[in-house]
Amino acid sequence: MKxxxxxxxxxxxxxxxxxxRHFGSLHAADAEMALENARxxxxxxxxxxxxxxxxxxxxxxxxxxxxxxxxxxxxxxxYRHPTFYNLPDEVKHM
Amino acid sequence: xxxxxxxxxxxxxxxxxxxxxxxxxxDWMPEKYRQTHIRQIxxxxxxxxxxxxxxxxxxxxxxxxxxxxALLAKVQDEAGHGLYLYSACxxxxxxxxxxxxxxxxxxxxxxxxxxxxxITWADIGAIGWLVDxxxxxxxxxxxxxxxxxxxxxxxxxxxxxxxxxRQGFEIxxxxxxxxxxxxxxxxxxxxxxxxxxxxxxxxxxxxxxHTEQSLKWKLxxxxxxxxxxxxxxxxxxxxxxxxxxxxxxxxxxxxETGHYDFGEIDxxxxxxxxxxxxxxxxxxxxxxxxxxxxxxxxxxxAMAYAEKQQSKKVAKAS
Ligand SMILES: [Fe+2]
Ligand SMILES: [Fe+2]
Numbered sequence: 001m002k003x004x005x006x007x008x009x010x011x012x013x014x015x016x017x018x019x020x021r022h023f024g025s026l027h028a029a030d031a032e033m034a035l036e037n038a039r040x041x042x043x044x045x046x047x048x049x050x051x052x053x054x055x056x057x058x059x060x061x062x063x064x065x066x067x068x069x070x071x072x073x074x075x076x077x078x079y080r081h082p083t084f085y086n087l088p089d090e091v092k093h094m
Numbered sequence: 095x096x097x098x099x100x101x102x103x104x105x106x107x108x109x110x111x112x113x114x115x116x117x118x119x120x121d122w123m124p125e126k127y128r129q130t131h132i133r134q135i136x137x138x139x140x141x142x143x144x145x146x147x148x149x150x151x152x153x154x155x156x157x158x159x160x161x162x163x164a165l166l167a168k169v170q171d172e173a174g175h176g177l178y179l180y181s182a183c184x185x186x187x188x189x190x191x192x193x194x195x196x197x198x199x200x201x202x203x204x205x206x207x208x209x210x211x212x213i214t215w216a217d218i219g220a221i222g223w224l225v226d227x228x229x230x231x232x233x234x235x236x237x238x239x240x241x242x243x244x245x246x247x248x249x250x251x252x253x254x255x256x257x258x259x260r261q262g263f264e265i266x267x268x269x270x271x272x273x274x275x276x277x278x279x280x281x282x283x284x285x286x287x288x289x290x291x292x293x294x295x296x297x298x299x300x301x302x303x304h305t306e307q308s309l310k311w312k313l314x315x316x317x318x319x320x321x322x323x324x325x326x327x328x329x330x331x332x333x334x335x336x337x338x339x340x341x342x343x344x345x346x347x348x349x350e351t352g353h354y355d356f357g358e359i360d361x362x363x364x365x366x367x368x369x370x371x372x373x374x375x376x377x378x379x380x381x382x383x384x385x386x387x388x389x390x391x392x393x394x395x396a397m398a399y400a401e402k403q404q405s406k407k408v409a410k411a412s
Contacts, residue, residue, distance in 0.1 A: 003397045025181040030400035064121045
């Protein structure tokens with residue numbers, strides 16, 4: 001029998017009020033072990049108050065080759081920004 | 095892809111690095127960039143892991159609980175550094191098992207400094223002060239390297255290194271302010287670790303094959319000789335504070351250059367150790383291979399347990 005421990009992605013909330021952020025990855029046999037290993041590998045100095053782990057194979061990532069088609073369309077939509085709209089100087093607080 | 099298309103992609107790629115953009119794992123990259131990074135990052139990871147062995151040697155014999163707790167925490171950090179780096183390396187499409195296999199078969203290298211023995215407690219002081227000191231000089235510029243996962247791992251590593259160096263220096267300071275015998279022990283450790291620490295910063299620029307390409311990819315921001323000079327300039331005054339003597343009769347402050355001049359490094363010794371003939375190469379590799387092989391049943395058992403739990407869950411749900 002030879003089965004390698006799968007890869008997990010680790011997300012850590014550094015303090016309440018902040019979102020979980022990707023910290024890195026590690027290998028573990030199951031989710032429980034992944035959490036314990038994440039505690040030891042990524043939070044030895046109080047870096048976190050909460051950890052999420054997810055097996056890497058469950059993450060679907062966009063392909064940088066598709067970046068044009070995915071992200072270019074947002075570039076010419078200047079009307080999504082407040083500076084696009086001209087208001088007279090007398091208008092305050094808007 | 096045609097040769098012309100690849101050339102074009104390469105130009106776009108080099109321009110991105112030139113503009114200080116980061117390269118992320120799924121981005122297109124030249125094969126040589128990928129291979130060079132796998133080699134350097136894994137070599138770095140292996141060094142962190144093998145580097146635990148000489149220091150681990152003293153954990154049970156640390157002279158006080160305070161020293162023991164600090165040394166244990168430091169060695170644990172080095173394990174963490176190895177793990178950050180292995181996972182950064184895996185984003186390039188190589189598996190952890192392949193990386194271990196390369197280390198265990200001798201195909202991959204690790205820093206040759208870890209092939210020297212730690213024969214007295216003062217060696218633990220000297221390693222923290224000099225070896226971690228040289229490592230910091232090597233690593234700080236890498237926080238800005240072009241490959242995103244490597245740069246992020248290095249930021250984490252660098253944050254943790256400074257305690258390593260300070261605890262080492264504190265050990266040296268305590269010994270140097272102790273009895274004659276303790277001070278002699280500190281001097282002896284400096285005598286043995288000084289030259290290998292200088293070698294740790296790599297072959298001279300003239301003999302270094304990778305420097306130019308590595309500078310372009312920001313895998314290196316300064317040449318080996320520049321890093322070595324920086325290390326010497328900052329370390330010699332620290333030896334003065336300790337009141338011990340750097341074992342180099344040619345070491346002299348040069349008013350004109352604003353740097354220390356230093357003596358000839360014995361590169362034959364360096365290459366001997368790199369080629370596997372250092373005092374502890376065999377012992378270090380045996381420890382790693384034994385740990386991996388003797389741990390196989392534990393890895394298998396954990397996997398079997400995980401699978402069993404999983405199938406129980408599935409059975410319950412259906
Ligand atoms: Fe380290
Ligand atoms: Fe360290």
